Amino acid sequence: MARSRWTADDVPGQQGRVAVITGANTGVGFETARVLAARGASVVLAVRDVEKGKTAATRLTTDVPGADVTVLRLDLTSLASVRAAAEQLRDSHPGIDLLINNAGVMYTPQLATDDGFELQFGTNHLGHFALTGLLLDAMLRVPGSRVVTVSSAGHKQGGPIDLADLNWAGRPYRRVDAYAHSKLANLMFTYELQRRLSVRAPTIAVAAHPGGSDTGGSRKSVSRQPVLFRAAFSLVRPLLLQSAEMGALPTLRAATDPAVQGGQYYGPEGFMESKGHPKVVKSSAASYDVAGQRRLWAISEELTGVSFPV
Numbered sequence: 001m002a003r004s005r006w007t008a009d010d011v012p013g014q015q016g017r018v019a020v021i022t023g024a025n026t027g028v029g030f031e032t033a034r035v036l037a038a039r040g041a042s043v044v045l046a047v048r049d050v051e052k053g054k055t056a057a058t059r060l061t062t063d064v065p066g067a068d069v070t071v072l073r074l075d076l077t078s079l080a081s082v083r084a085a086a087e088q089l090r091d092s093h094p095g096i097d098l099l100i101n102n103a104g105v106m107y108t109p110q111l112a113t114d115d116g117f118e119l120q121f122g123t124n125h126l127g128h129f130a131l132t133g134l135l136l137d138a139m140l141r142v143p144g145s146r147v148v149t150v151s152s153a154g155h156k157q158g159g160p161i162d163l164a165d166l167n168w169a170g171r172p173y174r175r176v177d178a179y180a181h182s183k184l185a186n187l188m189f190t191y192e193l194q195r196r197l198s199v200r201a202p203t204i205a206v207a208a209h210p211g212g213s214d215t216g217g218s219r220k221s222v223s224r225q226p227v228l229f230r231a232a233f234s235l236v237r238p239l240l241l242q243s244a245e246m247g248a249l250p251t252l253r254a255a256t257d258p259a260v261q262g263g264q265y266y267g268p269e270g271f272m273e274s275k276g277h278p279k280v281v282k283s284s285a286a287s288y289d290v291a292g293q294r295r296l297w298a299i300s301e302e303l304t305g306v307s308f309p310v
Helices: 027-038 050-063 079-092 119-140 175-197 216-223 227-240 249-256 290-304
Strands: 018-022 042-047 068-073 098-101 146-150 204-208 265-268 278-280
Touching: 018 027, 018 119, 027 042, 027 050, 027 068, 027 098, 027 249, 042 050, 050 068, 068 079, 079 119, 098 119, 098 249, 119 146, 119 175, 119 290, 146 175, 146 249, 175 204, 175 290, 204 249, 249 265, 249 278
Parallel strands: 018 042, 018 098, 042 068, 098 146, 146 204, 204 265
Antiparallel strands: 265 278
16 A cells, blocks of 8 residues: 655656656756566667767666666657657557656746647647647557656646747747746646546546656756846745755656656645645636636647547
8 A cells, every 4th residue: 555645755656667768868857767567567768869869768767776777859849840759659669557747847938849839838838739649549549558748737827828829929928828838738737638538538637736846857947037036936946846856746646656646736835835755736717717628639639730539
């Protein structure tokens, strides 16, 4: 029986399972990959920079001798790259047990993806939306398969998504709000996907967030903020941030705990969900807006050209 304070020791054996993890070369994604590999999963590190991915794979096989780890190039800012990566995965892995949509960008300047989408929304949501749709057939063949999408407690900022202006063309760009909207979209996508899967599919959709994780990505994101913000944040960092190992636990629980149910959302148990062991948490009211979820889904299908087999 799992302990009340769930840890990596509670991850059951993953022998024979295939886990695809986006953005797995550093931080929370790397720690997620490390634990799954240690439990016997065949892990695919789906990363933008293949050389960094190879370095991460070497670290993994050093930490976990005999680990089955491969590297796949995936650039979520390019739908062409997403399609190419999905094709390679379908060719090499007819069945996929876990798809962990972990990669993301945070607080970037106003930039665009290769396909002209606002960078944070295009990367964090649309890239993963397309990847999931293109791989779902390979998951529907596997009983107990799961799509785990990593959101953020920051999804509660910035108000509802302006679905009529996803590229911020008609208003001043606010990068914190744009990030929040991309993470809100991750949750709305998860809930709508689960509703579509729930009829008779063997696959479930689950969401997670790492809380405040002290990783290279989070430090880079904070460095983009004004000087006063950075100064204030340095004072509260020890109170709000935890290690990447702890930050990976909500994702690992969502991906492996036998008690997990489709449509659940996991995050840290501590103050403001910033630190602690993983538990089921609630997302914002906007994330549960069914009409909004369906509209976002339809727009995402139109923008990406990807439809789902559910």
